[in-house]
Amino acid sequence: MGRARAARELRDAEIREAAGIAEAALHEAAERDGSEIADRVERPEPLVAGPAPAGTGDTVSSTSGWKFEEAAAEMEAAAQAYQPDDCMEILAMVQGLPQALTSISNVMKILAERSDSEFPLEKEVADQFADLHGSLMGTVAVADDMENVFRTAHASDIARFEDPRNGYEAEKGWNI
Template sequence: MGRAGQVKALRAAQRAAAGSRAGQRAQTTNARRAVADARRNAKAQAGHSKLGKRAGLTGRLLGGAARKARAARDGAIAKQRAKRDTKNGRAVAAQRAQVRKAPARKAARKALRKSAARFHGRRLLAALLALPVGLLGCVSTWIGRKLNIPALMHPGRRLYRRMVQTAGEQRAERDETTRKTLYEQEAAADAEAEQDGTDGLGQQVERPAVDVPTCTIPEVSEGEHVSGFRFEEAAEEMEQAANSYEPENAMEILAMVEGLPAALTSVANVMKILAERSDNEFPLEKEVADGFNDIFGALMSAVAVAEDMGPLFRQAHEQDIARHEDPRNGHDAEKGWNV
């Protein structure tokens, strides 16, 4: 294999590992919508907390009106997204249809051009044959008029008209056959796409042609070590670390809050990797990979909320943070205001 072949093989492997275009498009759309919903819900929650501070009938009325407005807004957003998805689906389906029918249409255009060239060639041949007959018709036409014999009049013109008419009829038959063949090939391509075409991650699932014999899996004792990926153990360690977390000061909590988006992104990437491997490597069905994709979208929405935590923390504790970042006469002097 040459260098060009190696490059092609590498690109093919990268495309196969990335998943289908439909899956990538759906995953990107779901992630963006999840982020938008998370930010919208965070703003709504902040407004709800402000309204909750107002006591009495006015606060309840405003809260009810705000909930109705949010419900109407969410319904309009869902309706608009459905329309957009339908429009995008139609556009993708039309482009796929054009790609499927491109070879048949290319062959049909070539056949029609060939038929037109053959017709014009027959016209040229008819003109060349009718020219000497037309010169002879200069005499035969005069004789036919004198003797009242129509067969002797304009022989070249009649020969040219008959040959061109025959060539035109043959061209129309050829073009009709070509168009009929094109319609049949397009219908066959559409039928094949309906039978074999699947969207999403299911395009990547490969199954053997024959049944695979089942094997008995030995039971694993409770105390036996099992190698592999144990996500629950890592999550349990994080939970224990959160319970025993004792920060030295509030600035350490600020650093932890500002690092939350990167941490949650890493957790979301775990679900993304599991979705891709479930689609490409693991013997799992499409629903399992879709479930991992849903978890990935939910975690990305949490990342969007976590990105707003840092500015919110700094805004709420602006004066406290200023004392640490820009102390008056040094940290030792600033400690005199500690309570």
């Protein structure tokens, strides 16, 4: 497997080098015949600001787009403010976790697929999105098991809620 990986890395390096040479030749030809427009086109500042220096924690700004971190922060804020009416509401939330985590994981899967086919990104980026998808799908299995853990840990409470003795109002008398 190590030899195959080394052979692939060598092949990829050769392909990148050949592509770089071909690209440089195209740029030289475009400069000679005046068809190179990159230096003549004015671009909005946020789009040409470039990547933030590595390790700074800064992000590159853009004028539009989907900001995953904003959706995630909204979910985090909702979790902080969450005040369930009762524990059965928490059980319902736990039951929905696998679907929610699958949706989040599918975001990474979609980004992996689109990075590989539609976006002008290198294969390594698509691979990272695919790895994130796989990792997040592992959390779905844990979330699937959470309902069983919840039901086992709170079996007597759930039984009293689902089948209250002498009605719900009478059962409330056991709440301490």
